[in-house]
Amino acid sequence: xxxxxxVGRSISMPPSxxxxxxAAAVETELAGREVxxxxxxxxxxYKAAMLASLLVKQSVGVTAVLTESAMQFVGEATFAALTxxxxxxxxxxxxxxxxxxxxxLVTAADLVVVAPATADVIAKAxxxxxxxLLSTLLLAAECPVMLAPAxxxxxxxxxxxxxxxxxxxxxxxxxxxxxxxxxxxRREGAGRMAEPEAIAxxxxxxxxxxxxxxxxxx
Ligand SMILES: Cc1cc2nc3c(=O)[nH]c(=O)nc-3n(C[C@H](O)[C@H](O)[C@H](O)COP(=O)(O)O)c2cc1C
Numbered sequence: 001x002x003x004x005x006x007v008g009r010s011i012s013m014p015p016s017x018x019x020x021x022x023a024a025a026v027e028t029e030l031a032g033r034e035v036x037x038x039x040x041x042x043x044x045x046y047k048a049a050m051l052a053s054l055l056v057k058q059s060v061g062v063t064a065v066l067t068e069s070a071m072q073f074v075g076e077a078t079f080a081a082l083t084x085x086x087x088x089x090x091x092x093x094x095x096x097x098x099x100x101x102x103x104x105l106v107t108a109a110d111l112v113v114v115a116p117a118t119a120d121v122i123a124k125a126x127x128x129x130x131x132x133l134l135s136t137l138l139l140a141a142e143c144p145v146m147l148a149p150a151x152x153x154x155x156x157x158x159x160x161x162x163x164x165x166x167x168x169x170x171x172x173x174x175x176x177x178x179x180x181x182x183x184x185x186r187r188e189g190a191g192r193m194a195e196p197e198a199i200a201x202x203x204x205x206x207x208x209x210x211x212x213x214x215x216x217x218x
Pocket of ligand 1: 039040041042043044067068069070117118119120121150151152155
């Protein structure tokens with residue numbers, strides 16, 4: 001986590017606004033890092049494309065891992081173009097990953113971030129389920145893991161979801177809290193995924209030695 005790296009490239013946003021301050025924090029810590037970006041099946045998957053682009057602009061190596069449901073919302077081609085890398089979508093892909101993508105991808109990663117993290121991914125991660133590439137990779141990861149939940153307010157408020165989130169926090173998984181606002185279900189409420197700039201800022205903060213969001217764990 002604290003290995004020497006090339007100095008980050010700057011992005012041109014004024015530091016006077018909240019987003020400008022986030023951008024300033026992002027620019028110093030990200031360059032040269034390797035991030036696996038997990039994308040699950042929620043409407044907020046389009047924001048993951050913006051996150052991928054933001055990270056790549058800061059010289060982060062990004063490999064996108066899309067669930068089958070994610071591909072209902074966003075295309076593989078978008079992430080391949082934005083990251084400049086093939087997108088991983090399958091657990092069994094011996095031609096590309098003889099050892100399994102769940103092993104090879106996390107071995108090279110400094111951090112795994114899942115954005116959006118669906119109720120399903122959260123549940124699987126909380127119980128150690130591993131029935132596709134993303135869930136298996138989360139189980140195999142030895143680097144820090146952060147999830148950015150996104151879902152309908154009723155789903156986010158469900159005791160089952162909150163239990164799973166608390167379980168993950170106790171297990172040392174970082175949770176980037178969703179905000180409140182206009183949701184794809186056409187209601188105001190909690191469950192809106194954090195904005196890509198805020199997620200990038202959290203990643204930079206953790207790379208800078210900060211604790212994982214909500215866990216207090218290194
Ligand atoms: C239009 C639509 C939007 C959805 N949005 C979300 C969402 O924002 N969050 C969520 O947890 N599930 C959402 N779902 C349900 C997930 O896609 C579903 O639970 C799926 O099994 C998740 O698979 P994954 O976790 O493997 O990506 C949505 C489903 C549909 C049809």
